[in-house]
Amino acid sequence: MARGFDDRAIAWILLVAMVVSLYMVFMYVPTEREMGIIQRIFYFHVPLAWISFLAFLMVCIAGIQYLRQRSRWWDALGTSAAEIGVLFSTLVLITGSIWAKPIWGTWWTWEPRLVTFLILWFIYVGYLLLRAAAGDDERKARLAAVVGIVGFLDVPLVFFSARLLRGLSPVVFTRQGAGLAPPMLWTLLVSLATFTLLFVLLLRQRLFLELARDEVESLKELVP
Amino acid sequence: MGRAILTLLWKDLRVELRTKEILTTMMVLALLILVILNVAMGQNVVTVKLAASGVLWVVFTFAATLGLSRVFLVEKERGQLSGILLAPMDRSAIFLGKMIGSTILVLLVEAVALPVFVVLFNFPLGGRVGPLLLPLFLGTVGFIAVETLFSAISAQTRLREILLPLLAFPVAMPALVGAVGATAKVLDGLPLQSAAPELQLLVAFDILFVAIGLVVFEYVVEEE
Numbered sequence: 001m002a003r004g005f006d007d008r009a010i011a012w013i014l015l016v017a018m019v020v021s022l023y024m025v026f027m028y029v030p031t032e033r034e035m036g037i038i039q040r041i042f043y044f045h046v047p048l049a050w051i052s053f054l055a056f057l058m059v060c061i062a063g064i065q066y067l068r069q070r071s072r073w074w075d076a077l078g079t080s081a082a083e084i085g086v087l088f089s090t091l092v093l094i095t096g097s098i099w100a101k102p103i104w105g106t107w108w109t110w111e112p113r114l115v116t117f118l119i120l121w122f123i124y125v126g127y128l129l130l131r132a133a134a135g136d137d138e139r140k141a142r143l144a145a146v147v148g149i150v151g152f153l154d155v156p157l158v159f160f161s162a163r164l165l166r167g168l169s170p171v172v173f174t175r176q177g178a179g180l181a182p183p184m185l186w187t188l189l190v191s192l193a194t195f196t197l198l199f200v201l202l203l204r205q206r207l208f209l210e211l212a213r214d215e216v217e218s219l220k221e222l223v224p
Numbered sequence: 225m226g227r228a229i230l231t232l233l234w235k236d237l238r239v240e241l242r243t244k245e246i247l248t249t250m251m252v253l254a255l256l257i258l259v260i261l262n263v264a265m266g267q268n269v270v271t272v273k274l275a276a277s278g279v280l281w282v283v284f285t286f287a288a289t290l291g292l293s294r295v296f297l298v299e300k301e302r303g304q305l306s307g308i309l310l311a312p313m314d315r316s317a318i319f320l321g322k323m324i325g326s327t328i329l330v331l332l333v334e335a336v337a338l339p340v341f342v343v344l345f346n347f348p349l350g351g352r353v354g355p356l357l358l359p360l361f362l363g364t365v366g367f368i369a370v371e372t373l374f375s376a377i378s379a380q381t382r383l384r385e386i387l388l389p390l391l392a393f394p395v396a397m398p399a400l401v402g403a404v405g406a407t408a409k410v411l412d413g414l415p416l417q418s419a420a421p422e423l424q425l426l427v428a429f430d431i432l433f434v435a436i437g438l439v440v441f442e443y444v445v446e447e448e
Contacts, residue, residue, distance in 0.1 A: 067443050122394035129390060133381040139447065143377050146440050147391060150373070153436060154395050157429055161398035164405060164421055 010201050017194040021187070029187040038102050043187050045095040047195035048088050049117065055085030055199065056120060059127070060152035063145035072214065075141035078148055080206035082127050084199060089121045115162035116155070123151040228313040232321030240329065246291045246298075247329055254287035254337040262344050272345050277408035279345070281400060283337055284360075285367060288330045289392065292371040293378070293385030295322055300379055305445070315442035323372040323437065330364055355416045356407065362426035363403025369433040370396040376444045399433075402426040 025043045032039035062078035065071075096114050097107045108114075127147050134140035180188065240246055261279050265271055272279075299305040308318060342349055349356070371392045378387035393400075406422035416423075 119394050119397050126391040133383040146443055157398040161401035165401055
Protein backbone atom coordinates (compact mmCIF):
# COMPACT_ATOMS: atom_id res chain seq x y z
CA MET A 1 0.00 0.00 0.00
CA ALA A 2 1.33 3.40 -0.96
CA ARG A 3 1.64 5.49 2.16
CA GLY A 4 1.52 9.24 2.04
CA PHE A 5 5.08 10.53 2.13
CA ASP A 6 5.41 12.63 5.23
CA ASP A 7 7.15 15.66 3.81
CA ARG A 8 6.22 18.17 6.47
CA ALA A 9 9.81 18.44 7.69
CA ILE A 10 11.08 19.10 4.16
CA ALA A 11 8.31 21.64 3.61
CA TRP A 12 9.21 23.61 6.75
CA ILE A 13 12.91 23.65 5.92
CA LEU A 14 12.02 24.72 2.39
CA LEU A 15 9.88 27.57 3.67
CA VAL A 16 12.77 28.90 5.77
CA ALA A 17 15.22 28.38 2.91
CA MET A 18 12.95 30.31 0.54
CA VAL A 19 12.73 33.28 2.87
CA VAL A 20 16.52 33.24 3.35
CA SER A 21 17.21 33.04 -0.40
CA LEU A 22 14.71 35.80 -1.16
CA TYR A 23 16.44 37.96 1.45
CA MET A 24 19.84 37.17 -0.02
CA VAL A 25 18.76 37.74 -3.62
CA PHE A 26 16.97 41.04 -2.98
CA MET A 27 18.71 42.56 0.07
CA TYR A 28 22.06 40.96 0.82
CA VAL A 29 23.76 40.56 -2.55
CA PRO A 30 25.14 43.77 -4.11
CA THR A 31 23.77 44.92 -7.44
CA GLU A 32 25.96 43.87 -10.33
CA ARG A 33 27.78 46.90 -11.73
CA GLU A 34 27.25 46.51 -15.47
CA MET A 35 23.91 44.75 -15.79
CA GLY A 36 22.18 46.40 -12.86
CA ILE A 37 19.16 45.12 -11.01
CA ILE A 38 18.10 42.63 -13.69
CA GLN A 39 21.15 40.51 -12.96
CA ARG A 40 19.39 39.31 -9.79
CA ILE A 41 17.20 37.03 -11.93
CA PHE A 42 20.38 35.04 -12.46
CA TYR A 43 19.95 33.54 -8.95
CA PHE A 44 16.67 31.99 -10.05
CA HIS A 45 17.56 31.28 -13.66
CA VAL A 46 20.77 29.31 -13.09
CA PRO A 47 19.46 26.98 -10.33
CA LEU A 48 16.31 26.31 -12.39
CA ALA A 49 18.49 25.40 -15.37
CA TRP A 50 20.73 23.08 -13.39
CA ILE A 51 17.78 21.35 -11.77
CA SER A 52 15.81 20.84 -14.94
CA PHE A 53 18.95 19.29 -16.36
CA LEU A 54 19.17 17.06 -13.29
CA ALA A 55 15.50 16.12 -13.78
CA PHE A 56 16.13 15.09 -17.39
CA LEU A 57 19.14 13.04 -16.29
CA MET A 58 16.81 11.29 -13.83
CA VAL A 59 14.34 10.56 -16.63
CA CYS A 60 17.17 8.90 -18.54
CA ILE A 61 18.38 6.85 -15.57
CA ALA A 62 14.81 5.89 -14.65
CA GLY A 63 14.32 4.76 -18.26
CA ILE A 64 17.40 2.55 -18.19
CA GLN A 65 16.41 1.08 -14.82
CA TYR A 66 12.86 0.48 -16.00
CA LEU A 67 14.00 -1.45 -19.06
CA ARG A 68 16.27 -3.55 -16.84
CA GLN A 69 13.93 -4.24 -13.93
CA ARG A 70 10.45 -3.53 -15.31
CA SER A 71 9.34 -2.06 -12.02
CA ARG A 72 6.50 0.41 -11.89
CA TRP A 73 8.44 2.51 -9.40
CA TRP A 74 11.12 3.50 -11.93
CA ASP A 75 8.48 4.36 -14.49
CA ALA A 76 6.65 6.54 -11.98
CA LEU A 77 9.92 8.24 -11.10
CA GLY A 78 10.63 8.89 -14.80
CA THR A 79 7.28 10.53 -15.47
CA SER A 80 7.44 12.58 -12.25
CA ALA A 81 10.92 13.88 -13.07
CA ALA A 82 9.91 14.62 -16.67
CA GLU A 83 6.92 16.73 -15.62
CA ILE A 84 8.95 18.78 -13.16
CA GLY A 85 11.76 19.07 -15.72
CA VAL A 86 9.36 20.50 -18.29
CA LEU A 87 7.94 22.92 -15.71
CA PHE A 88 11.40 24.09 -14.62
CA SER A 89 12.76 24.41 -18.15
CA THR A 90 9.70 26.46 -19.09
CA LEU A 91 10.70 28.80 -16.26
CA VAL A 92 14.31 28.75 -17.49
CA LEU A 93 13.17 29.94 -20.92
CA ILE A 94 10.94 32.63 -19.42
CA THR A 95 13.52 33.97 -16.95
CA GLY A 96 16.16 33.80 -19.69
CA SER A 97 13.97 35.95 -21.93
CA ILE A 98 13.28 38.46 -19.17
CA TRP A 99 17.03 38.77 -18.58
CA ALA A 100 17.86 38.95 -22.30
CA LYS A 101 15.45 41.82 -23.07
CA PRO A 102 17.34 44.59 -21.22
CA ILE A 103 20.82 43.06 -21.58
CA TRP A 104 20.83 41.95 -25.21
CA GLY A 105 17.92 44.15 -26.32
CA THR A 106 15.84 41.21 -27.49
CA TRP A 107 13.48 38.68 -25.92
CA TRP A 108 14.98 35.81 -27.81
CA THR A 109 18.40 35.15 -29.19
CA TRP A 110 19.91 31.96 -30.55
CA GLU A 111 22.37 31.70 -27.72
CA PRO A 112 23.61 28.07 -27.45
CA ARG A 113 22.41 27.39 -23.92
CA LEU A 114 19.00 28.94 -24.60
CA VAL A 115 18.64 26.92 -27.80
CA THR A 116 19.65 23.76 -25.97
CA PHE A 117 16.92 24.34 -23.40
CA LEU A 118 14.36 25.08 -26.10
CA ILE A 119 15.13 21.79 -27.84
CA LEU A 120 15.15 19.93 -24.51
CA TRP A 121 11.78 21.46 -23.74
CA PHE A 122 10.40 20.12 -27.05
CA ILE A 123 11.90 16.66 -26.47
CA TYR A 124 10.32 16.26 -23.04
CA VAL A 125 6.99 17.77 -24.07
CA GLY A 126 7.07 15.03 -26.70
CA TYR A 127 7.80 12.53 -23.93
CA LEU A 128 4.70 13.68 -22.02
CA LEU A 129 2.57 13.62 -25.19
CA LEU A 130 3.74 10.08 -25.86
CA ARG A 131 2.75 9.01 -22.36
CA ALA A 132 -0.68 10.53 -22.82
CA ALA A 133 -1.19 8.68 -26.10
CA ALA A 134 0.48 5.34 -25.46
CA GLY A 135 -2.48 3.41 -24.08
CA ASP A 136 -1.83 0.57 -21.64
CA ASP A 137 0.60 0.93 -18.78
CA GLU A 138 3.29 -1.53 -19.79
CA ARG A 139 3.57 -0.10 -23.30
CA LYS A 140 3.49 3.46 -22.01
CA ALA A 141 6.33 2.78 -19.59
CA ARG A 142 8.44 0.92 -22.15
CA LEU A 143 8.10 3.46 -24.98
CA ALA A 144 8.55 6.42 -22.62
CA ALA A 145 11.71 4.83 -21.23
CA VAL A 146 13.17 4.60 -24.74
CA VAL A 147 12.29 8.22 -25.55
CA GLY A 148 13.71 9.38 -22.20
CA ILE A 149 17.01 7.63 -22.86
CA VAL A 150 17.33 8.72 -26.50
CA GLY A 151 16.35 12.30 -25.65
CA PHE A 152 19.06 12.67 -23.05
CA LEU A 153 21.79 11.06 -25.16
CA ASP A 154 20.99 13.73 -27.74
CA VAL A 155 21.87 16.61 -25.38
CA PRO A 156 25.63 16.94 -26.14
CA LEU A 157 24.93 16.99 -29.88
CA VAL A 158 22.14 19.54 -29.44
CA PHE A 159 24.51 21.80 -27.52
CA PHE A 160 27.27 21.32 -30.08
CA SER A 161 24.90 22.07 -32.96
CA ALA A 162 23.48 25.13 -31.17
CA ARG A 163 27.01 26.54 -31.09
CA LEU A 164 27.38 25.87 -34.82
CA LEU A 165 24.13 27.73 -35.39
CA ARG A 166 25.75 30.89 -34.06
CA GLY A 167 28.96 30.26 -35.89
CA LEU A 168 30.81 29.85 -32.61
CA SER A 169 33.74 27.56 -32.28
CA PRO A 170 32.39 24.43 -30.60
CA VAL A 171 35.30 23.86 -28.22
CA VAL A 172 35.07 26.96 -26.06
CA PHE A 173 33.02 26.53 -22.92
CA THR A 174 32.15 29.80 -21.25
CA ARG A 175 32.26 29.44 -17.52
CA GLN A 176 29.64 31.79 -16.23
CA GLY A 177 29.83 31.96 -12.48
CA ALA A 178 33.53 31.16 -12.25
CA GLY A 179 34.44 34.77 -11.66
CA LEU A 180 31.71 35.58 -9.14
CA ALA A 181 32.36 37.76 -6.11
CA PRO A 182 31.93 35.84 -2.81
CA PRO A 183 28.51 37.36 -1.84
CA MET A 184 27.19 36.53 -5.30
CA LEU A 185 28.57 33.00 -5.13
CA TRP A 186 26.99 32.44 -1.69
CA THR A 187 23.65 33.75 -2.86
CA LEU A 188 23.79 31.47 -5.87
CA LEU A 189 24.65 28.46 -3.71
CA VAL A 190 21.88 29.13 -1.19
CA SER A 191 19.42 29.65 -4.02
CA LEU A 192 20.60 26.43 -5.64
CA ALA A 193 20.11 24.53 -2.37
CA THR A 194 16.62 25.98 -2.01
CA PHE A 195 15.60 24.99 -5.52
CA THR A 196 17.09 21.52 -5.01
CA LEU A 197 14.95 21.14 -1.92
CA LEU A 198 11.90 22.34 -3.85
CA PHE A 199 12.67 19.78 -6.54
CA VAL A 200 12.98 16.98 -3.99
CA LEU A 201 9.67 17.95 -2.39
CA LEU A 202 7.83 18.21 -5.72
CA LEU A 203 9.34 14.95 -6.93
CA ARG A 204 8.34 13.03 -3.80
CA GLN A 205 4.81 14.41 -3.89
CA ARG A 206 4.41 13.74 -7.59
CA LEU A 207 5.77 10.22 -7.18
CA PHE A 208 3.34 9.58 -4.34
CA LEU A 209 0.47 10.85 -6.49
CA GLU A 210 1.46 8.51 -9.30
CA LEU A 211 1.67 5.47 -7.01
CA ALA A 212 -1.56 6.43 -5.23
CA ARG A 213 -3.29 6.57 -8.61
CA ASP A 214 -2.18 2.99 -9.28
CA GLU A 215 -3.60 1.94 -5.99
CA VAL A 216 -6.95 3.57 -6.71
CA GLU A 217 -7.04 1.67 -10.00
CA SER A 218 -6.30 -1.65 -8.32
CA LEU A 219 -8.89 -0.97 -5.62
CA LYS A 220 -11.49 -0.20 -8.29
CA GLU A 221 -11.04 -3.69 -9.66
CA LEU A 222 -12.01 -5.15 -6.30
CA VAL A 223 -15.42 -3.47 -6.48
CA PRO A 224 -17.87 -5.85 -8.13
CA MET B 225 22.38 -10.85 -39.57
CA GLY B 226 23.47 -9.57 -42.97
CA ARG B 227 21.17 -11.97 -44.77
CA ALA B 228 18.23 -11.14 -42.53
CA ILE B 229 18.69 -7.43 -43.26
CA LEU B 230 18.91 -8.04 -47.00
CA THR B 231 15.81 -10.25 -46.99
CA LEU B 232 13.80 -7.65 -45.09
CA LEU B 233 15.08 -4.86 -47.29
CA TRP B 234 14.27 -6.80 -50.45
CA LYS B 235 10.78 -7.60 -49.15
CA ASP B 236 10.09 -3.93 -48.32
CA LEU B 237 11.41 -2.64 -51.61
CA ARG B 238 9.42 -5.24 -53.57
CA VAL B 239 6.20 -4.32 -51.75
CA GLU B 240 6.94 -0.65 -52.42
CA LEU B 241 7.70 -1.30 -56.10
CA ARG B 242 4.32 -3.00 -56.51
CA THR B 243 2.18 -0.45 -54.64
CA LYS B 244 4.40 2.65 -54.91
CA GLU B 245 2.22 4.06 -52.13
CA ILE B 246 4.89 5.60 -49.93
CA LEU B 247 7.10 6.78 -52.77
CA THR B 248 4.25 8.51 -54.61
CA THR B 249 2.85 10.28 -51.56
CA MET B 250 6.31 11.47 -50.51
CA MET B 251 7.11 12.74 -54.03
CA VAL B 252 3.83 14.61 -54.41
CA LEU B 253 4.16 16.20 -50.97
CA ALA B 254 7.75 17.24 -51.75
CA LEU B 255 6.62 18.94 -54.96
CA LEU B 256 3.69 20.61 -53.18
CA ILE B 257 5.92 22.04 -50.45
CA LEU B 258 8.31 23.33 -53.14
CA VAL B 259 5.41 25.14 -54.80
CA ILE B 260 4.09 26.49 -51.50
CA LEU B 261 7.51 27.78 -50.44
CA ASN B 262 7.98 29.31 -53.87
CA VAL B 263 4.66 31.13 -53.58
CA ALA B 264 5.45 32.20 -50.01
CA MET B 265 8.95 33.50 -50.79
CA GLY B 266 8.47 35.07 -54.18
CA GLN B 267 11.07 34.98 -56.94
CA ASN B 268 13.58 37.45 -55.56
CA VAL B 269 17.04 36.15 -56.47
CA VAL B 270 18.63 37.30 -53.22
CA THR B 271 15.94 35.72 -51.02
CA VAL B 272 16.18 32.45 -52.91
CA LYS B 273 19.95 32.41 -52.61
CA LEU B 274 19.78 32.94 -48.86
CA ALA B 275 17.01 30.42 -48.25
CA ALA B 276 17.92 27.68 -50.77
CA SER B 277 19.43 25.25 -48.26
CA GLY B 278 16.58 25.74 -45.80
CA VAL B 279 13.98 25.24 -48.53
CA LEU B 280 15.57 21.96 -49.60
CA TRP B 281 15.70 20.56 -46.06
CA VAL B 282 12.16 21.61 -45.20
CA VAL B 283 11.03 19.73 -48.30
CA PHE B 284 13.16 16.65 -47.55
CA THR B 285 12.29 16.37 -43.86
CA PHE B 286 8.54 16.88 -44.25
CA ALA B 287 8.31 14.50 -47.18
CA ALA B 288 10.42 11.93 -45.33
CA THR B 289 8.25 12.22 -42.22
CA LEU B 290 5.12 11.53 -44.25
CA GLY B 291 6.69 8.38 -45.67
CA LEU B 292 8.29 7.22 -42.44
CA SER B 293 5.04 7.51 -40.51
CA ARG B 294 3.67 4.74 -42.74
CA VAL B 295 6.60 2.32 -42.49
CA PHE B 296 5.49 0.51 -39.35
CA LEU B 297 1.77 1.30 -39.62
CA VAL B 298 1.60 -0.63 -42.88
CA GLU B 299 3.11 -3.66 -41.18
CA LYS B 300 0.74 -3.38 -38.24
CA GLU B 301 -2.37 -2.96 -40.37
CA ARG B 302 -1.63 -6.07 -42.37
CA GLY B 303 -0.54 -7.99 -39.28
CA GLN B 304 2.90 -8.56 -40.74
CA LEU B 305 4.83 -7.15 -37.82
CA SER B 306 3.97 -10.19 -35.71
CA GLY B 307 5.33 -12.38 -38.47
CA ILE B 308 8.58 -10.48 -38.67
CA LEU B 309 8.93 -10.45 -34.90
CA LEU B 310 8.44 -14.21 -34.77
CA ALA B 311 11.23 -14.78 -37.26
CA PRO B 312 14.37 -16.13 -35.59
CA MET B 313 16.61 -13.13 -36.01
CA ASP B 314 17.99 -10.20 -34.11
CA ARG B 315 15.51 -7.35 -33.65
CA SER B 316 18.17 -4.84 -34.62
CA ALA B 317 18.13 -6.41 -38.11
CA ILE B 318 14.55 -5.13 -38.45
CA PHE B 319 15.72 -1.65 -37.52
CA LEU B 320 18.57 -1.68 -40.03
CA GLY B 321 16.42 -3.19 -42.79
CA LYS B 322 13.69 -0.60 -42.31
CA MET B 323 16.21 2.22 -41.98
CA ILE B 324 18.12 1.33 -45.16
CA GLY B 325 14.88 0.83 -47.09
CA SER B 326 13.51 4.21 -45.99
CA THR B 327 16.81 5.92 -46.74
CA ILE B 328 16.75 4.57 -50.29
CA LEU B 329 13.18 5.82 -50.80
CA VAL B 330 13.93 9.26 -49.36
CA LEU B 331 17.10 9.58 -51.45
CA LEU B 332 14.96 8.81 -54.52
CA VAL B 333 12.55 11.58 -53.51
CA GLU B 334 15.49 13.95 -53.08
CA ALA B 335 16.83 12.98 -56.50
CA VAL B 336 13.53 14.12 -58.03
CA ALA B 337 12.91 17.13 -55.77
CA LEU B 338 16.35 18.65 -56.32
CA PRO B 339 16.00 19.16 -60.12
CA VAL B 340 12.44 20.42 -59.62
CA PHE B 341 13.78 22.91 -57.09
CA VAL B 342 16.40 24.06 -59.62
CA VAL B 343 13.68 24.68 -62.21
CA LEU B 344 10.98 26.20 -59.97
CA PHE B 345 13.35 28.49 -58.09
CA ASN B 346 15.52 29.23 -61.12
CA PHE B 347 18.57 28.18 -59.13
CA PRO B 348 21.13 26.51 -61.43
CA LEU B 349 23.52 24.29 -59.49
CA GLY B 350 26.40 24.33 -61.95
CA GLY B 351 29.26 22.21 -60.68
CA ARG B 352 27.94 22.04 -57.13
CA VAL B 353 26.00 18.78 -57.53
CA GLY B 354 29.01 16.60 -56.68
CA PRO B 355 29.93 18.22 -53.34
CA LEU B 356 26.23 18.48 -52.50
CA LEU B 357 25.87 14.70 -52.39
CA LEU B 358 27.82 14.27 -49.15
CA PRO B 359 25.75 16.60 -46.90
CA LEU B 360 22.54 15.32 -48.51
CA PHE B 361 23.50 11.72 -47.82
CA LEU B 362 24.79 12.25 -44.27
CA GLY B 363 21.85 14.45 -43.29
CA THR B 364 19.34 11.99 -44.70
CA VAL B 365 20.90 9.00 -42.92
CA GLY B 366 20.86 10.78 -39.54
CA PHE B 367 17.33 12.03 -39.95
CA ILE B 368 16.02 8.66 -41.12
CA ALA B 369 17.76 6.82 -38.26
CA VAL B 370 15.86 8.97 -35.75
CA GLU B 371 12.59 8.75 -37.66
CA THR B 372 12.76 4.97 -38.09
CA LEU B 373 13.09 4.50 -34.34
CA PHE B 374 10.33 6.99 -33.51
CA SER B 375 8.09 5.66 -36.27
CA ALA B 376 8.08 2.28 -34.55
CA ILE B 377 7.21 4.06 -31.31
CA SER B 378 4.49 6.35 -32.62
CA ALA B 379 2.83 3.50 -34.56
CA GLN B 380 2.01 1.89 -31.23
CA THR B 381 0.24 4.94 -29.79
CA ARG B 382 -3.25 6.30 -30.17
CA LEU B 383 -2.00 9.39 -32.01
CA ARG B 384 -0.17 7.20 -34.55
CA GLU B 385 1.57 9.16 -37.31
CA ILE B 386 0.71 12.54 -35.80
CA LEU B 387 3.16 11.91 -32.97
CA LEU B 388 6.13 11.12 -35.23
CA PRO B 389 7.22 14.66 -36.14
CA LEU B 390 6.64 15.88 -32.58
CA LEU B 391 9.02 13.26 -31.23
CA ALA B 392 11.53 13.10 -34.07
CA PHE B 393 12.07 16.74 -35.07
CA PRO B 394 13.54 17.98 -31.76
CA VAL B 395 15.81 14.96 -31.42
CA ALA B 396 16.91 15.25 -35.05
CA MET B 397 17.66 18.96 -34.66
CA PRO B 398 21.48 18.54 -34.59
CA ALA B 399 21.34 16.59 -37.86
CA LEU B 400 19.23 19.36 -39.41
CA VAL B 401 21.57 22.08 -38.20
CA GLY B 402 24.55 20.22 -39.66
CA ALA B 403 22.81 19.37 -42.91
CA VAL B 404 21.38 22.85 -43.52
CA GLY B 405 24.70 24.47 -42.64
CA ALA B 406 26.81 22.24 -44.84
CA THR B 407 24.34 22.44 -47.73
CA ALA B 408 24.27 26.23 -47.49
CA LYS B 409 28.06 26.42 -47.68
CA VAL B 410 28.17 24.17 -50.74
CA LEU B 411 25.39 26.15 -52.44
CA ASP B 412 27.35 29.34 -51.73
CA GLY B 413 30.12 27.86 -53.82
CA LEU B 414 32.47 27.31 -50.89
CA PRO B 415 34.68 24.20 -50.96
CA LEU B 416 33.47 21.17 -49.04
CA GLN B 417 36.36 21.51 -46.57
CA SER B 418 34.86 24.75 -45.24
CA ALA B 419 31.88 22.74 -44.03
CA ALA B 420 34.08 20.43 -41.94
CA PRO B 421 32.46 21.25 -38.53
CA GLU B 422 28.98 20.61 -39.91
CA LEU B 423 30.05 17.38 -41.60
CA GLN B 424 31.78 16.19 -38.42
CA LEU B 425 28.59 16.87 -36.49
CA LEU B 426 26.62 14.90 -39.08
CA VAL B 427 28.98 11.92 -38.96
CA ALA B 428 28.88 11.88 -35.14
CA PHE B 429 25.09 12.13 -35.19
CA ASP B 430 24.72 9.35 -37.77
CA ILE B 431 26.99 6.97 -35.86
CA LEU B 432 25.34 7.74 -32.51
CA PHE B 433 21.77 7.33 -33.71
CA VAL B 434 22.33 4.22 -35.79
CA ALA B 435 24.01 2.72 -32.70
CA ILE B 436 21.19 3.86 -30.39
CA GLY B 437 18.63 2.42 -32.80
CA LEU B 438 20.41 -0.93 -32.92
CA VAL B 439 20.55 -1.14 -29.12
CA VAL B 440 17.09 0.10 -28.09
CA PHE B 441 14.97 -1.19 -30.98
CA GLU B 442 14.35 -4.54 -29.29
CA TYR B 443 12.60 -2.73 -26.44
CA VAL B 444 10.43 -0.77 -28.85
CA VAL B 445 8.92 -3.76 -30.65
CA GLU B 446 8.50 -6.12 -27.75
CA GLU B 447 4.87 -7.03 -28.09
CA GLU B 448 2.53 -7.81 -31.00
